[in-house]
Amino acid sequence: GEGFLTGARGLTTTQAALGVTAGSVFAPGDALRFSASQPLQAVAGAFLVTAPSAFDAQSGAFVLTERAAPLTDGPRAVDFEASYTFASFGAGTLSVSAARQLNAGPSGEDATLALVQGSFGF
Numbered sequence: 001g002e003g004f005l006t007g008a009r010g011l012t013t014t015q016a017a018l019g020v021t022a023g024s025v026f027a028p029g030d031a032l033r034f035s036a037s038q039p040l041q042a043v044a045g046a047f048l049v050t051a052p053s054a055f056d057a058q059s060g061a062f063v064l065t066e067r068a069a070p071l072t073d074g075p076r077a078v079d080f081e082a083s084y085t086f087a088s089f090g091a092g093t094l095s096v097s098a099a100r101q102l103n104a105g106p107s108g109e110d111a112t113l114a115l116v117q118g119s120f121g122f
Contacts, residue, residue: 002051002052003049003050003051003052004049004050004051005047005048005049006048006049006050006066007047007048008045008046008047008048009045009046009047009048009068010044010045010046011042011044011045011046011071012042012043012044012045013040013041013042013043014038014040014041014043015037015038015039015040015041016037016038017035017036017037017038018035018036018037019033019034019035019036020033020034020035021033027086027087028087029087029088030084030085030086030087031083031084031085032082032083032084032085033081033082033083033084033085034080034081034082034083035079035080035081035083036078036079036080036081037078037079038076038077038078038079039077039079041076041077042071042072043072044072045070045071045072046068046069046070046071047068047069047071048066048067048068048069049066049067049068049069050064050065050066050067051064051065051067052064052065053065073106074103074105074106074107074108075103075108076103077101077102077103077104078101078102078103079099079100079101079102080099080100080101080102081097081098081099081100082097082098082099083095083096083097083098084096084097090120091120091121091122092118092119092120092121093118093119094116094117094118095115095116095117095118096114096115096116096117097113097114097115097116097117098112098113098114098115099112099113099114099115100112100113101113
């Protein structure tokens, strides 16, 4: 239904990240990185929403009610990533990454990502 945000109650959020990078692992100038993180997520609290809950026919006005909408539904997401950057060749670099997110969606499903990045200066 329709309504508007009127405030927040007891809002608490957390996030964490840890990464390790090593250079010149397989060749001079390359880099290998591993990281793990928990994205920013509400761990407590609610938004307060005011919305019409009834219509008073005698006065012709809506009755407004404030309700709390909790922000802590679903399991907490955890991300893992591995990335390798090849040694510079000419004016460019090439990186490949693979990432896995546990509990990516509200039902706890996981997600996987593979990424290839290139950059070239000119």
